[in-house]
Each structure stands twice: as C-alpha cells, then as structure tokens.
Amino acid sequence: MERQTAISVRGVSKIFKIYNKPQDRLKQTLFRGKRRYYTEFSALNDISFDVYKGETIGIIGRNGSGKSTLLQIIAGTLNSSKGTVEVNGRVAALLELGSGFNPEFTGRENVYMNGSILGLDKEHIDHLYPKILEFADIGDFIDQPVKTYSSGMSVRLAFAVQAMVPKEVLIVDEALAVGDELFQRKCYAKIEEFKNQGGTILFVSHSASSIIELCDRAVLIDSGEMLLVDRSKKVVNLYQKLIYAPSDKRERLKEEIRNVVTEDRPNVMVIEKRSNSADDKEMFDSNLNPIETVQYETRGAQIFDSEITTLSGEKVNLLKTGSRYVWRYYVNFTQECYNVRFGMMIKTISGLDLGGAATSLASEGIPLVQPGQTIKVEFTFSPRLNAGMYFLNGGVLGITDDGEVYLDRRIDLAAFKILQQEGSLITSTVDFGVTPNISY
Numbered sequence: 001m002e003r004q005t006a007i008s009v010r011g012v013s014k015i016f017k018i019y020n021k022p023q024d025r026l027k028q029t030l031f032r033g034k035r036r037y038y039t040e041f042s043a044l045n046d047i048s049f050d051v052y053k054g055e056t057i058g059i060i061g062r063n064g065s066g067k068s069t070l071l072q073i074i075a076g077t078l079n080s081s082k083g084t085v086e087v088n089g090r091v092a093a094l095l096e097l098g099s100g101f102n103p104e105f106t107g108r109e110n111v112y113m114n115g116s117i118l119g120l121d122k123e124h125i126d127h128l129y130p131k132i133l134e135f136a137d138i139g140d141f142i143d144q145p146v147k148t149y150s151s152g153m154s155v156r157l158a159f160a161v162q163a164m165v166p167k168e169v170l171i172v173d174e175a176l177a178v179g180d181e182l183f184q185r186k187c188y189a190k191i192e193e194f195k196n197q198g199g200t201i202l203f204v205s206h207s208a209s210s211i212i213e214l215c216d217r218a219v220l221i222d223s224g225e226m227l228l229v230d231r232s233k234k235v236v237n238l239y240q241k242l243i244y245a246p247s248d249k250r251e252r253l254k255e256e257i258r259n260v261v262t263e264d265r266p267n268v269m270v271i272e273k274r275s276n277s278a279d280d281k282e283m284f285d286s287n288l289n290p291i292e293t294v295q296y297e298t299r300g301a302q303i304f305d306s307e308i309t310t311l312s313g314e315k316v317n318l319l320k321t322g323s324r325y326v327w328r329y330y331v332n333f334t335q336e337c338y339n340v341r342f343g344m345m346i347k348t349i350s351g352l353d354l355g356g357a358a359t360s361l362a363s364e365g366i367p368l369v370q371p372g373q374t375i376k377v378e379f380t381f382s383p384r385l386n387a388g389m390y391f392l393n394g395g396v397l398g399i400t401d402d403g404e405v406y407l408d409r410r411i412d413l414a415a416f417k418i419l420q421q422e423g424s425l426i427t428s429t430v431d432f433g434v435t436p437n438i439s440y
C-alpha cells in the first residue's frame with residue numbers, strides 16, 4: 001500500500017538578512033535596491049524530505065543548526081526564501097507557546113481567541129473548554145488577565161489549547177519543555193496519545209534518548225544542511241559521533257554521513273529458532289552479534305576484545321534474567337592520559353538507554369595511564385530484563401590536552417539475549433521483581 005505523505009519539504013532554503021544597526025533596516029527600505037545595508041546569513045540550505053502519515057519524525061542537530069527555523073517554516077509562521085512545504089491536514093504547533101496570547105485579556109478570553117484563530121467556531125470551543133481547563137490546571141487564574149500569569153502558567157494554558165484542538169499534524173519544539181516535571185510528563189503522555197491514535201508528529205530535540213524513544217525516523221541537520229534522514233537510532237548514533245568528533249575530523253565525518261546508505265533493517269542478526277529444550281540454557285551463540293558497532297573518533301585509547309561471561313568464566317550471550325554475569329573489555333593506551341574512567345550502558349533494540357555504570361566518580365579516575373599500557377575493565381551485572389535482545393556500549397573517559405574527553409567510545413559493542421522464562425508474567429522491558437496478588 002502506498003504510504004500517504006503528511007508533510008513534504010522540497011528544496012527549502014532560508015536566508016536571513018543581518019543588519020548591523022537598526023537604522024540600516026530603515027535605510028534599506030528607503031534606498032531600495034540602490035545599495036545593500038545588510039549581510040546575508042544562510043540558515044537553511046536546500047532541505048528536502050517527506051514525513052508519512054502516522055509517522056513521528058525527529059529533527060536533531062547542534063545549537064544554531066537550523067532546527068527551529070525549519071519547524072517555523074513548516075508550521076507556517078516563517079516564510080522560506082526558496083522551496084516549498086506542503087502539509088496535508090490541520091496543524092497544531094507547540095512553538096513559542098503563549099506568544100499569541102493578549103496579555104490584557106483573561107485566560108478564558110484568550111482560549112476563545114486562540115481557538116478561533118485555529119479555525120474553531122464558538123460551539124466547538126465551548127465543547128473543548130472544560131478539557132482545556134482541566135489540562136492547564138491553573139485554577140481561578142483562568143479568569144485573570146494573562147499579564148498576571150507566571151511564564152509557566154501561560155505555557156500550560158497554551159499547551160492545553162494546542163493539545164485539545166483536533167489536528168492531523170503536531171509540531172513540537174522540545175525546548176519548551178518548561179514547567180514542573182509532572183506537567184512535562186502530562187505533555188509527553190498527550191503527545192504519545194496523539195501518536196498512538198495515528199497522528200503525525202514532527203519533533204525537535206537535543207535529547208538523543210527522546211528522539212530514540214519517540215521517533216520512527218530522524219533528520220540530522222548541521223549548519224543548515226540536511227546530512228541524513230534515516231531510522232532514528234542510526235541518525236542519533238551518527239549525530240553523537242559528529243558532536244564528539246575533534247574539529248579537524250568533522251568535515252571528513254560529515255562527508256561520510258552524507259554518503260551513508262539509508263536502509264531499513266534491524267541492527268541485529270536474526271538468530272535461528274532453537275528447540276524449546278535448549279532455549280532456557282545460558283550459552284554462547286556465535287550468530288548473535290551487532291551488525292554494526294559505531295566507533296567514535298579515538299583519542300589515545302582503543303577498546304578491544306569485549307566478551308560477556310558467567311561468574312565462572314564461561315563465554316555467553318544468551319543470559320538468564322537476574323543471574324550475574326561479567327562484561328569485560330580491554331583498553332590499549334597510545335597516549336598519556338589522566339583521570340581515566342571507564343563506563344558501560346545497556347540499551348534496548350531501539351537504542352533507549354536502560355542503565356549502566358562508571359568505574360569511578362568523575363574526580364576519582366586512574367590518575368595517570370602511560371602509552372603502551374593495557375587495562376582490563378570488568379563490570380559484574382545482573383540483567384533484570386524481560387526476554388529479548390539488548391546491546392552494550394563501552395566508553396573510556398580521560399583528560400588529554402583537549403580537556404576531559406571520550407578517549408574511545410563504542411556503540412553496540414556487544415549484544416545479548418535474555419532467555420524466555422517459562423510462565424513469566426513480566427511485561428515490557430525491565431523486571432522490577434513485581435509480585436502480583438489479588439483478593440476477591
């Protein structure tokens with residue numbers, strides 16, 4: 001079946017005119033075309049991608065890379081200098097929330113004004129109003145002028161309006177995740193509900209884990225250029241590799257990312273279905289390997305020979321939930337490094353960080369490691385997890401001439417599978433040791 005396009009971005013560029021002095025803007029208007037009183041800044045350059053109906057797509061990039069500019073152009077609050085954006089369906093945008101409110105009017109009046117700007121008639125707003133009020137949860141302030149609100153209160157009310165209006169496409173800038181944590185959770189739950197109902201979401205974030213958690217695909221933007229659009233985990237891995245790359249390696253890495261072949265396959269070898277009798281036994285399956293380990297630029301250290309073993313030293317990658325294992329890797333140093341620490345992280349198939357540990361506190365690393373030295377790193381751990389595939393990251397931190405940096409970092413260095421437990425009632429990912437009890 002042909003996938004329906006919800007948003008189509010074609011060749012979008014944005015050039016801002018920068019005036020050094022406010023009066024230059026006036027001069028430019030008066031002496032139109034005679035002379036240029038501005039310099040041009042290219043914030044976006046020839047961006048093209050499609051978002052399919054029902055898809056959640058993330059936009060990730062460093063500060064100033066052009067994410068907000070792109071969102072504003074798609075939301076229709078900013079014009080592009082070149083290119084086109086086509087959006088199929090009604091759009092609600094969670095951008096600069098509350099900026100559309102009139103401070104002299106009460107919250108209630110602003111809700112009605114906002115609703116009518118969004119194309120709703122009075123009857124429709126009457127119907128939504130109690131839900132908006134309940135979601136915003138600002139009590140009697142709703143009948144006070146908005147100028148008496150704290151900034152958190154305006155955002156809550158503005159979010160409530162946008163969250164309740166019917167829409168097909170939702171545009172969210174995570175930078176607005178203001179307010180207390182409980183309200184933030186409520187906003188995320190609302191966004192998830194919209195996603196589960198088949199809504200299309202465009203989401204900007206600096207947070208790799210939010211992108212991996214929420215998005216099916218992601219767009220990587222750097223200095224106004226779209227480098228890649230692909231599965232979110234792959235894009236986030238490459239984004240992190242890019243931001244941690246030393247500046248002299250960045251251009252080469254960007255070129256590699258531009259040339260990445262986009263594809264859709266899970267990042268794990270499919271393992272043969274085995275007979276039930278063997279399925280509950282800890283063992284090593286040589287087919288069970290990550291397809292691709294992402295290695296960051298190394299700076300003076302190389303991780304090698306990683307393996308998981310039982311406490312008695314038997315190599316395994318089919319593990320039992322709750323049993324104890326050792327994850328071991330070795331690190332070879334090629335440069336003098338100070339305050340050296342090591343880390344590990346367990347992640348789901350979609351790349352969500354579940355938890356890990358470091359070998360010491362930030363200030364208590366190994367004071368000095370010499371070039372030529374090899375260090376064995378071991379983490380004994382209990383994976384309290386539901387049956388399924390998991391991945392391990394490993395990293396070495398230390399101080400070099402560049403300050404504290406990752407000396408080596410590998411994403412998906414190893415994979416393991418938690419075996420199915422007969423009669424297990426565990427749901428989802430983490431096993432919290434829940435003991436159910438019902439009385440009737």
Ligand SMILES: Nc1ncnc2c1ncn2[C@@H]1O[C@H](COP(=O)(O)OP(=O)(O)OP(=O)(O)O)[C@@H](O)[C@H]1O
Nearest residue numbers: 016017041043061062063064065066067068069070
């Ligand atoms: N109105 C404007 N006039 C001139 N330059 C602008 C304007 N708006 C944005 N820019 C510039 O365009 C670039 C992209 O800005 P944008 O806000 O889109 O980046 P961003 O990726 O959203 O950044 P952040 O992660 O910090 O929010 C920046 O260099 C910014 O300074």
